[in-house]
Amino acid sequence: MGKGGTIGMRLSRVHSSHPAVLLFEGYLAAVGLGTALLVLPWASTEVPLSLVDAIFTATSAICVTGLIVVDTGSRFTAFGQGVILCMIQIGGLGIMTVSVVLFRLVRRRIGFRHRMAVQELFSHTPRTDIYQLLGSIVVFTVVAEGIGTLLFLAHWWPEMAFPRALAMAGFHAVSAFCNAGFSLLGTSFTAYRDSLLLNVTACGLITLGGLGFPVVYELWSLARRRTGGRLRTSVQTRAVLLTSGILVVAGTAVFLATGGEAMGEDGTAGRILASLFQSVTCRTAGFNTVEIGALNPTVLAFMIFLMFFGASPGSCGGGVKTTTLAVLAAFSLSRFRGRIRVNMFYKSVPHDTVTKCVTVTLLSVALISGALFLLLWAEQDRATHGMAPGQTFLGYLFEVVSAFGTVGLSMGATSSLGIPGKIIIVVMMLIGRVGVPAFTYIIAGTEARSGFEYAEENLMVG
Numbered sequence: 001m002g003k004g005g006t007i008g009m010r011l012s013r014v015h016s017s018h019p020a021v022l023l024f025e026g027y028l029a030a031v032g033l034g035t036a037l038l039v040l041p042w043a044s045t046e047v048p049l050s051l052v053d054a055i056f057t058a059t060s061a062i063c064v065t066g067l068i069v070v071d072t073g074s075r076f077t078a079f080g081q082g083v084i085l086c087m088i089q090i091g092g093l094g095i096m097t098v099s100v101v102l103f104r105l106v107r108r109r110i111g112f113r114h115r116m117a118v119q120e121l122f123s124h125t126p127r128t129d130i131y132q133l134l135g136s137i138v139v140f141t142v143v144a145e146g147i148g149t150l151l152f153l154a155h156w157w158p159e160m161a162f163p164r165a166l167a168m169a170g171f172h173a174v175s176a177f178c179n180a181g182f183s184l185l186g187t188s189f190t191a192y193r194d195s196l197l198l199n200v201t202a203c204g205l206i207t208l209g210g211l212g213f214p215v216v217y218e219l220w221s222l223a224r225r226r227t228g229g230r231l232r233t234s235v236q237t238r239a240v241l242l243t244s245g246i247l248v249v250a251g252t253a254v255f256l257a258t259g260g261e262a263m264g265e266d267g268t269a270g271r272i273l274a275s276l277f278q279s280v281t282c283r284t285a286g287f288n289t290v291e292i293g294a295l296n297p298t299v300l301a302f303m304i305f306l307m308f309f310g311a312s313p314g315s316c317g318g319g320v321k322t323t324t325l326a327v328l329a330a331f332s333l334s335r336f337r338g339r340i341r342v343n344m345f346y347k348s349v350p351h352d353t354v355t356k357c358v359t360v361t362l363l364s365v366a367l368i369s370g371a372l373f374l375l376l377w378a379e380q381d382r383a384t385h386g387m388a389p390g391q392t393f394l395g396y397l398f399e400v401v402s403a404f405g406t407v408g409l410s411m412g413a414t415s416s417l418g419i420p421g422k423i424i425i426v427v428m429m430l431i432g433r434v435g436v437p438a439f440t441y442i443i444a445g446t447e448a449r450s451g452f453e454y455a456e457e458n459l460m461v462g
Contacts, residue, residue, distance in 0.1 A: 020438035034058030043080035063433035066181025066286030066408020073184035092178025148173035181286020181408030193289035251279030284317030286408025318406030
């Protein structure tokens with residue numbers, strides 16, 4: 001074998017050992033297994049699910065998205081719903097997290113690739129306590145979902161038998177914490193829009209699952225170690241908490257001001273509760289207490305903005321992430337003030353991080369634009385799925401961003417898409433869950449490097 005062939009094989013091995021490739025392979029394997037289980041006759045209450053619908057449902061579950069092509073509560077048996085629930089739990093914790101925890105339980109050696117993949121998912125800096133972090137993630141997940149199950153049970157037990165109420169509570173607690181949006185109710189939570197217990201429980205679980213495990217772990221560690229004095233949190237934790245808080249408050253205000261009759265009567269507690277719930281859930285979770293298709297274009301456009309940025313790094317949610325929005329805001333403010341460096345909380349953000357945020361945002365916009373074009377092209381000869389002709393573009397854009405942000409909210413178009421349209425949405429859900437940087441590496445096979453540098457020449461911009 002020649003020298004060129006040897007180098008090519010070496011590069012191939014390096015590419016296949018990259019954490020991004022391992023992560024993507026894990027999700028593909030999970031989708032394949034889920035699809036095989038969902039097409040079984042005893043997974044459906046009627047005729048077995050078609051292959052495309054099974055792939056779509058499995059992808060939506062493992063990517064914790066919540067977009068559906070068939071009703072989860074009526075179309076699947078207890079076995080089928082159990083498969084979906086397991087996939088939601090695995091997808092919420094992350095393929096690499098689950099695999100590493102299982103390897104540790106059976107006392108198997110964990111390879112370097114797995115450790116690197118987990119490091120990429122849950123830490124912005126190298127750390128030696130990665131196994132302790134994973135253990136804390138599992139414990140935190142079990143405790144949060146357990147408390148959520150009890151609170152949901154207190155809501156549903158008075159209106160249905162205990163076994164049914166417990167199943168409903170457990171399913172929705174896992175789905176809410178993992179920001180999945182899958183529901184056994186045909187209309188999500190619209191029948192309970194005025195229930196304070198259900199709304200607060202769901203919002204709490206969604207928020208805990210969307211903040212990011214590194215942030216929760218850091219706050220918990222600081223609280224345990226505190227012996228007096230001031231708590232010192234990392235820039236990432238401060239950025240996540242501040243940005244998430246601003247988005248929730250701003251979203252609630254926008255829904256209150258522009259939501260119209262769909263949000264309830266002006267000045268009522270029900271309208272405030274519905275506005276708060278939608279502000280929390282439309283960033284990552286996919287549950288809804290109001291009919292999405294009944295909302296006006298102003299509200300829908302703002303929801304697209306929230307879905308695009310989504311949750312925080314290392315969380316159950318998707319999107320471009322809150323930290324990206326925070327860095328972009330700080331970058332814009334620095335340029336407006338004529339400053340070169342980007343500073344946040346009395347710390348300077350590395351140039352590479354700023355460049356990555358800008359690149360991820362631009363690539364995400366390009367991916368969404370391309371998917372929207374393909375979806376409009378693939379569905380041009382089909383009906384507008386119950387949407388008015390003027391809403392078709394907005395409706396498809398809403399579905400694409402919802403898939404990319406792994407949110408799961410829908411204006412009603414997803415369930416009526418043809419096979420090409422469903423495939424496009426499946427691809428967007430996978431990209432959204434794996435992440436744009438990882439997907440870019442998988443496609444390009446190379447990471448950023450300096451390359452050649454030539455003589456500079458200016459050009460007019462703006």
